[in-house]
Amino acid sequence: MHEGGTTDGAGPDGRSGVDQEFLALERELAVFLRRARASSGEMAREVHPELEPAAYGLLVRLDEAGAQRATELAGYFGVGKATMSRQLRALEELGLVTREPDPADGRASLVRLTEEGTARFRHVRDARRDRYRNKLAGWDRHEVAELARLLHQLNARAES
Template identity: 50%
Template sequence: MAKTAATASSEEFEAYCAVEHQLGVLFRRSRALSAEIGRVVHPGLEAGAYSLLVRICEVAPARSTDLAAYFGVGKATISRQLKVLQELGLIEREPDPVDGRAHLLDLTDEGRQRLDRARSGRRQRFHALLATWPTEDIRLVGRMLARFNALTGEPGDPYA
């Protein structure tokens, strides 16, 4: 039988609460950092649009429907965000050669350069934050986060 909050000992419950609290802190700080990095990419970029830009970079050429599913948002929301990215000159749309009704999205050269600069700054910041940690501790955090992320499913599934 799998343990639930109701069957966990008080020590286990405290451990779960500590993880939940620290994840909340991490998520809040991550959103703030995304907003900050988004402004490095372009002053008019919102935090959510930064994540969208990163995802397009990872999977390009991308379809808007796939992006909407990945982020768990509707077509109207993703269309608005993509329009802003395009107006800022960060992405471009090309007709899909397979489906003439659809478009494929990719970063422009300018978008890629701006994203690369922002990511480089983010990596330098992480390096500075973790500079005093032993390498094995950094690896352990990476492994534990990967293990946790494997349990939690894809974005858009809050209870995976």
């Protein structure tokens, strides 16, 4: 028998230690995601008062990856073409993105940030990075790098 009167590493509720680790992960991710959604909403409004929170991620992707087809963006974010089309149309109306013919396929178009979209996005992104630096000021840089590596690994596995 283990501590708590259980065998096989089970906790007081009868779940194994592995289950406890995954429950803890689920709890922490839920809190993290809730805060991230709220933060995305704030950042979106800082870019433009009428920008939807979900659209902020599109700006991040377009800034990092450059011009992309709407279908590529939809696949990257795991959303339908109609949802992506609606979000891109809203970004176009705000003057943050534009479409241009795809040189590889004249029937398709590429979405890219406009100069105004780039400037607004990068201003907010830089301010966000400063907030991260302040919140993680007590962390060792290796810990920050390890957290980034683990989150990247989690995101990469979610894509496959």
